[in-house]
Amino acid sequence: MLTPRSGRPCRHTCRPCSSSVQTARTTTGCIGLQLTSIPDKEWKVVEDAALKFWDETAKKSPRSAKVVKILKDYLATMEAAGPPYRY
Helix, strand or coil, X not given: CCCCCCCCCCCCCCCCCCCCCCEEEECCEEEEEECCCCCXXXXXXXXXXXXXXXXXXXXXXHHHHHHHHHHHHHHXXXXXXXXCCXX
């Protein structure tokens, strides 16, 4: 049984952290949150679809084009920052 920072035993069935599953705990105890990851190859498919959608959306109006530019600039910043900021 894992003990949260409060010192009281956790009443949930917390699993120890691994590369694919992590258990989040708060100062009052385990909240049972499980984090998973998407393989880079699969995530690339999602990003490519988003870029295509953004390009289509940018053509609708000058305001849409401005919003898409902001999103693309942010994406470029996150790609340049790399892990852990990108994920």
